[in-house]
Amino acid sequence: xxLARFPRRRYTPHPTPLEPLxxxxxxxxxxxxxxxxxxxxGLTGGGNxxxxxxxxxxxxxxxxxxxxxxxxxxxxxxxRLTLAAAVKEGLKCRLVIEERVPGTYDPKASGNNFxxxxxxxxxxxxxxxxxDLAHEMQRVAGEVAREGRKAYVIPGGGSNPxxxxxxxxxxxxxxxxxxxxxxxxxxxxxxxxxxxTHAGFLVxxxxxxxxxxxxxxxxxxxxxxxxxxxxxxxxATAELLGLPAVPRxxxxxxxxxxxxxxxxxxxxxxxxxxxxxxxEGVLLDPVYTGKAMAGLIGLVRRGHFKKGQRIVFLHTGxxxxxxxxxxxxxx
Ligand SMILES: *Cc1c(COP(=O)(O)O)cnc(C)c1O
Numbered sequence: 001x002x003l004a005r006f007p008r009r010r011y012t013p014h015p016t017p018l019e020p021l022x023x024x025x026x027x028x029x030x031x032x033x034x035x036x037x038x039x040x041x042g043l044t045g046g047g048n049x050x051x052x053x054x055x056x057x058x059x060x061x062x063x064x065x066x067x068x069x070x071x072x073x074x075x076x077x078x079x080r081l082t083l084a085a086a087v088k089e090g091l092k093c094r095l096v097i098e099e100r101v102p103g104t105y106d107p108k109a110s111g112n113n114f115x116x117x118x119x120x121x122x123x124x125x126x127x128x129x130x131x132d133l134a135h136e137m138q139r140v141a142g143e144v145a146r147e148g149r150k151a152y153v154i155p156g157g158g159s160n161p162x163x164x165x166x167x168x169x170x171x172x173x174x175x176x177x178x179x180x181x182x183x184x185x186x187x188x189x190x191x192x193x194x195x196x197t198h199a200g201f202l203v204x205x206x207x208x209x210x211x212x213x214x215x216x217x218x219x220x221x222x223x224x225x226x227x228x229x230x231x232x233x234x235x236a237t238a239e240l241l242g243l244p245a246v247p248r249x250x251x252x253x254x255x256x257x258x259x260x261x262x263x264x265x266x267x268x269x270x271x272x273x274x275x276x277x278x279x280e281g282v283l284l285d286p287v288y289t290g291k292a293m294a295g296l297i298g299l300v301r302r303g304h305f306k307k308g309q310r311i312v313f314l315h316t317g318x319x320x321x322x323x324x325x326x327x328x329x330x331x
Pocket of ligand 1: 078195196197285288317318319
């Protein structure tokens with residue numbers, strides 16, 4: 001693998017911390033749990049999309065674009081970070097907001113929605129669930145073109161092979177830290193949504209011959225569908241890097257912690273968010289990392305991850321979303 005062959009902007013000037021969660025590990029009485037703090041990446045509020053945007057925005061600039069167009073849910077961290085990258089680069093940004101759960105779009109909501117306004121989004125187009133999002137983004141790009149400008153369209157979650165390179169880079173960074181700090185991991189756990197993080201991370205671990213299996217915890221889709229999505233994107237990412245095919249059995253995306261649906265709170269999520277905040281001072285989020293950590297805790301409690309093992313949890317960010325869910329999370 002040679003990631004230096006791909007144009008990249010740098011938004012995080014240092015590796016994100018890799019830390020033990022001593023109190024949580026003791027509380028659960030199972031394996032030793034560590035955390036990779038990708039909630040502390042650069043750009044406003046941090047999170048996993050920052051790594052994908054390093055490659056995507058470099059491509060946008062190479063193509064001479066002056067406007068980023070993307071799509072996300074009403075509390076999208078991806079939209080916040082795409083807008084933040086645009087601000088940093090002196091570009092404009094237009095967002096398509098998909099009301100994935102009917103009735104959840106509130107233009108006055110707190111959290112990420114508030115930050116869209118504060119960071120100066122150029123336009124925001126709310127659309128209903130089931131809308132053809134690629135078509136909607138092309139419509140917005142057309143508006144930009146009619147003003148004599150040039151749009152660069154980024155897919156939902158920044159999840160295409162170029163975006164996934166951000167998580168190939170994260171895997172390389174994690175393995176270097178693991179060696180530096182003298183800690184070897186038996187398993188990695190991450191949230192699995194639009195699939196770019198899970199796919200890129202998996203390809204990076206396979207490409208570095210890390211022998212570190214990844215368990216994805218789904219936040220939206222049933223297991224078979226999500227594993228198909230992750231595998232497809234992992235294959236395309238491996239191809240971009242000139243790596244061999246990705247074994248289908250290396251893709252694991254469990255769906256037992258989704259609950260009633262994407263972004264809908266669950267009791268397990270609330271427990272995980274409150275537990276990690278009060279024991280470790282680390283903020284998870286209600287939509288992704290709260291459910292992913294609920295999955296990790298569930299797997300420890302049922303004996304899937306055991307004492308003597310060392311697990312690394314990839315913290316993909318999202319804490320600004322907490323402020324839109326205060327009523328669900330407060331005791
Ligand atoms: C987008 C997101 C994820 C999921 O990453 P994907 O690459 O979309 O699968 C996880 N955590 C947070 C906080 C996110 O914003």
